[in-house]
Amino acid sequence: MFALIAVLALVATQIPATAQSPGLRGFPDDAVAAQRQREEQFRKVPDVARLKEYMEAMAGDSHVAGQPSSKRVADWALAKFKSFGLDARIEEFEAMMPWPLETSVELVAPERYTLKLKEPVLPEDPDSGDQTPLYNAYSGDGDVTGEVVYVNYGMPADFERLKTLGISVKGKIVLARYGAGWRGIKPKVAYENGAIGCLIYSDPRDDGYFQGDVYPAGPYRPEYGAQRGSVMDMPVHPGDPITPGWGSEAGGKKNRREDSQTILKIPVLPISYGDALPILKQLKGPVAPAEWRGALPITYHLGPGPAQLHMKLSFEWKNRPLYNVMVTIPGTTRADEWVIFGNHHDAWVMGADDPISGASSLMETARGLAELLKSGWKPSRTIKLALWDGEEWGLLGSTEWAEKYDAELKQKAAVYINTDGTGKGWLNAGGSHGLQQFMGEVAKDVMDPRTGKPVFEEARRRAILGETEADRKAAESDPSLRIAPLGSGSDFTPFLQHLTLSALNVSFGGESPGGVYHSAYDTVKWYQTYSDTDYTYGRTLSQLTGTLVLRLADAPVLPFQFTDTADTLLRYVVELEKLAETKKDSKVDMKPARAAVEKLRDAGRAFEKAYSSLGKASTATLLGRKELQALNQLLLTSERKLGNTEGLPRREWFKHQIYAPGFYTGYGVKTMPQIREGLEEGRFTEAQGGVRTVSSAVNALAAQVEEATKALQQAVK
Ligand SMILES: [Zn+2]
Structure with missing residues (x-):
């Protein structure tokens, strides 16, 4: 006593x-x-001085995947993990990764101008300046000449608008600006509309001088700064384009490159506004609609022509190695239940912000766990930490690993936690809604370095601000932290949307400016001047991810909860019912989906009723009950019920029936994607099919929750 x-x-x-x-x-x-x-x-344990040390070491040189420099960073991290006393190794994969042999673009008429295609070194920051060529990975090879059409952001609605203005891009080279959607969508839709080439530039209105001073005077994109990045057709599938669905290893089975569904068919290149200006200056034709105009000192015209470009791109297409750095902390009593936490280590150039800010934070989480191990603690479940390679190219390292261990992960993985670049501001959390309450609980125990208050508070306030006006009242009266559904854009995708495992994605941000993304100016100096300058939010992220991992690793009952899932799914159903009403010819009947969600809600409530006895249960008795094993297995595989083997229409790799990146948004999420995209794009039969697959998935989850309730009742009896 x-x-x-x-x-x-x-x-x-x-x-x-x-x-x-x-x-x-x-x-x-x-x-x-x-x-x-x-x-x-x-x-x-997590320490800001160490975060600074890791960032300076890993982002001190360019380290793009597929090049020896990526191995250098992997080896450095491996040695660091080992120095903490952890069991770490490098696991190698490979993927078809193109490297530019020639990239040249010339304005050939009316006046000649050769594009620089170079990010110059700034004397104030010797780390800057391109050591990685300026290019878009998985662009097609090509040697094309054509008139230019300005296509605004190059999203589907922009191409529709051009049609109404009587302008065709057939046989033309399109000039699009970055923003409004994922970059890979722009050349994909351009190609679908008959374009023969595509340039994507960063307009100063979006992340340059219109927003604030440019680097190094301020954080924004300078005149010759440009945004590299992948244009692989990731909404079809990420990972190695020639091994869709299985792990890509040296000597293994491969498809032919010509048969890949995800390599772009036309040449595409990212350019700076310094290089875009001479082209835009020489465009004539109609003046661009007001909202299409950027911040350059010209009148924006649409073309076509008379500006004419000659674009020549060729790549060396080769299988190149990927180095995932993997740490395992074996579990004791539940070694076959895994908690996985990953962040990528590869960057386009130096990548201080993307991804080293997040990778450094993961390493401090690792050190914190290592310190606990030294003090005698051993986790109940197995913990796996990963620094993935090749994320920037198309989630290569994580996807190949997930595909290789497909069957084992489906049996053993309880939760995959993801981080990527992180900054200062507030907590952004997304993921499986069965973990929403758990996420909120952890966010109450981690303090904001500035206010000393739980990070939960500002995160919840921001999440509510993000809601539509109509939903705000409901969100305000809801005491939970509403986590966002996940689309794509980082390494959670193979786990959540292909294997259909529970996942969370967390970061801090909102107050870090975004002017150097994927450029040679994303350096240690930029990060230390304009982002999380004292690494206190990086430390907070370590504290948060470590708490998530520790609690998941040792909770006698995995902390899933299903009424939040049902409430969230019900909101999606209501949205889709409204959307269906706006479609005149749609006879899409949402009733089966609504009925399934209501069934899940009832099952979730019954589970909570049984769960309310857990608090008073004795841990010693609980751990001795054989039903506990069955209960955890049912919870661990609960998210799996939301997937099916057929996957989504035209992209069977994506199995999850609730969360997917939009086919025409790229990163942005489409919830209940088959129904939503079917309705949006006028494929009503397909949407009705989506109602069937969603209903059967949600019904299957409800049945699993009912099973879990029985096991829980026995376990806490
Ligand atoms: Zn990243």
């Missing part, structure tokens, strides 16, 4: 009382104090 009071008093002085939720999801009350104490011990 005295000992217990002493423990409680100790814990109470360590943690601000207002921050905590009363219990911990997944833990009986008698296990909460020890768990909280361990988490507190962990959160003291």
Whole structure:
């Protein structure tokens, strides 16, 4: 009795009382104090000086995937993990990765101008200046000459607008500006409309001088700064374009490159506004609509011509190696249940922000776990940490790993946690809604370095601000932190949307400016001047991810919850019912989807009722119950029910029936994608098919939750 009071008093002085939720999801009350104490011990470890050291080491040189410099960073991280005392190794894969042999663009009429296609070194920042050629990975080879058409952001609606203005891009080279959607969509839609080439430039209105001073005077994109990046058709599938669905290893089975569905058919190149200006200056034809105009000192015309370009691009198409750095901390009592946490290590150039800010934070999380191991702790579940290679090209390292271990991951992976570049501001959290309550709980235990208050508070406020006016009231009265559904754009995609595993994606941001993304100016100096300058948010991210990992690794019952999933799915159903009403010819009947979601809601409520007995259960008794194993297996495989083997129409690699990147948005999410895209694009039979697949997936999840409820009742009896 005295000992217990002493423990409680100790814990109470360590943690601000207002921050905590009363219990911990997944833990009986008698296990909460020890768990909280361990988490507190962990959160003291991450150190800003170390984050700075890691960033300076890993982002001190260019390290693009497929080149020896990527191996250098992988080897450095490997040695670091080992120095912490962790079991680490490099796991190698390979992928078809094009490297530019020739990139040249010339304005041939009316006046000649040879595009520079170079990011110059700035004397104020010797780390800047391109050591990686300016190009878009998975562009087609090509030698084309044609008149230019300005296509605004190059999104489907922009091409439609051009048609109404009587301008065709057939046989033309299109000039698009970055923004409004993922870059890969622009040349894809240009090609579908008959264009023979595509240039994508960064207009100063979007991330240059219109926004603020340009680097180095300010954080924004300078005159000859440009945005590299992949244009692989990732909404079809990410990963190696010639091994869709299986791990790509040296000597393994490969498709022919000509048969790849994801390599672009036309040449495409990113350019600076310095290089775009001479082209735009020489365009005639109609003046561009007001909202199409950027911030360059010219009148924006649409063309076509008389500006005419000659564009020549050729690539060396080769299988190149990928180096994933993998750490394993073996579990004791539940070694066959895995908690996985990853961030990529490859960058386009130096990549201080993208991805090293996140990779450094992961390494401090690793060191924190290593410190706990030294103090005698061992996790119940197995923890795997990963620094992926080749993310920038198309999630290559993570996808090949996920595809190789497909069957094992489907059996063993409880949750995949992802981070990528991170900055200062507030917590952004997205992922599987079965983890929403768990995520919110953890966010209450991690403090904002500036305010000293839980990161939960600002995150929730921002999440509500993001809602539409109509939903705001409901969101305000909802005490939970509403996590965002995930589209794509980072390494969670193969786990969440291909294997249909539970996933979370977290970062800090909102106050870091975005002017050097994928350019040679994303340097340590830029990051230390304009982003998380003192690394306190990087430390907070380590504290957050470490707490997520520790709690998932040791919770006797995996902390899933299903009423939040049902509430979220019901919101999607309502949105789609409204969308269906606006489509005159649609007879799409959403009733089966609504009925399935209501069934899940009832099952979720019954689960919560059974769950309410967990707090009073004795941990010792609970751990001895054979039903606990069955319960965790049912929870671990719950997200799997939301996928099917057929996948989405025209992109069978994407199995998840609730979350997918939009076919024509690229990164942006489409929830219940088959229904939503079917309705949006007028394919109503397909949308109705989507209602069937969504309903059967949600019904299957409801049945699984009912099973889990029975196991839970037995386990806590
Ligand atoms: Zn990244």
